Amino acid sequence: QVQLVESGGGLVQPGGSLRLSCAASGIIFSSTVMGWYRQVPGKQREWVATITKGGNTMYADSSAGRFTISRDNAKNTTWLRLNNLKREDTTVYYCSARLVIGDRMWWGQGTRVTVSS
Numbered sequence: 001q002v003q004l005v006e007s008g009g010g011l012v013q014p015g016g017s018l019r020l021s022c023a024a025s026g027i028i029f030s031s032t033v034m035g036w037y038r039q040v041p042g043k044q045r046e047w048v049a050t051i052t053k054g055g056n057t058m059y060a061d062s063s064a065g066r067f068t069i070s071r072d073n074a075k076n077t078t079w080l081r082l083n084n085l086k087r088e089d090t091t092v093y094y095c096s097a098r099l100v101i102g103d104r105m106w107w108g109q110g111t112r113v114t115v116s117s
Helices: none
Strands: 003-007 010-012 018-025 032-039 046-051 057-059 067-072 077-082 091-099 105-107 111-115
Touching: 003 091, 018 032, 018 091, 018 111, 032 067, 032 077, 046 067, 046 077, 057 067
Parallel strands: 010 111
Antiparallel strands: 003 018, 018 077, 032 046, 032 091, 046 057, 067 077, 091 105, 091 111
8 A cells, every 4th residue: 555644844933944755665666656735725736846766856936946856766755845934835744756767646635834923
C-alpha cells in the first residue's frame, strides 16, 4: 500500500519559515514525480510545486521566489521549504506522488500551516 506522510506544519509569524516533509513508502520512489498542493476548505486544491525523479522543479506563480521543493531518493522523502510566509499562506499542505509511466496520483493526509501574529 502506498503511503505518503506529511509533517513539519505549525504556527509561525508573518515573515517566518517552515520546512514541510513528505515520507513515502510502498512505492519505487526513484520512479516518481512528487508534488505539493494546498487547499483551503471550500476551495479547489491548488498546485504549489513539482519535482521530477531527476530533480527538475516547477513552481506556481504564487510560490515562485519564496518556496523551494527538493527530494532525496535515497531517503524516499521530498520537502517543501516555505520562506517569508504570509497570512494568505495559511492552509493545509498536501504531498502527492505519481509514477512517471502512469496517471494515478496518491495523496498524503496533509499538514497544516498557520501564519499569524
